[in-house]
Amino acid sequence: MSGSSAAIRTSSKREALLDAAEALFARQGYRAVGIDTVLARAGVAKMTLYKHFASKEELIAAVLERRADAVAATLAERIAAAPGHPRERLLAVFDWLEEAVRSPGFHGCLFIKAASEYPAPDDLPRQAALAFKEGCRQLLEGLSRDVGAGDPQGLARQLQLLLEGTLVMAFLQRNPRAASDARQAAMALLEAAETTP
Structure with a gap:
């Protein structure tokens, strides 16, 4: 796999996390939504989340x-x-x-x-x-x-x-x-x- 296709996959996973988090936060608030709920909606692993965001x-x-x-x-x-x-x-x-x-x-x-x-x-x-x-x-x-x-x-x-x-x-x-x-x-x-x- 080329470096550019790896970067695209990484970027798409980051965007999926942001999309899922925004939709959940908008409806339910921030503290009410757990990380596991965001991960499930985004379809990514916890390790992927912490690769992009420290918290x-x-x-x-x-x-x-x-x-x-x-x-x-x-x-x-x-x-x-x-x-x-x-x-x-x-x-x-x-x-x-x-x-x-x-x-x-x-x-x-x-x-x-x-x-x-x-x-x-x-x-x-x-x-x-x-x-x-x-x-x-x-x-x-x-x-x-x-x-x-x-x-x-x-x-x-x-x-x-x-x-x-x-x-x-x-x-x-x-x-x-x-x-x-x-x-x-x-x-x-x-x-x-x-x-x-």
Whole structure:
């Protein structure tokens, strides 16, 4: 077997672990899912798991990092495809959010769940969650700056509150209007930011 085909098999086993872990963690939480359950779903041996990840927490952090990359790529596409005015690019984030929370696969925010189940500052899952949320804040700040907001940092914080609140309310209440309400609130914030000297 060539080195490249061995690397492909190794990579596919790693992806199978990440796929299985993400699906289980999304539905059941992190601490409720044991390693043996992940292994059974992925169809790999325990030795394979520890070849790729030193601990369950490292596996969780890798799941979160992969999800963060996927969300960032999707958001970048949505923002780039938004028409015209910078306001539309910012509102594209809320359009994406509405699709995300209405999806049958939405079982709450993996990042919020990670931070709540791993509260210590040095916990790898918490660090991965915080890194993603900080990336979201930075994205919103850049979009707020593009809109011409007088206080892009302040507007970004307000918009992030809307995003995070939507994720929580859509999960807790199964409220289908949460994201559209958040988009309307975002539009009001944008209008206020654009008219403030």
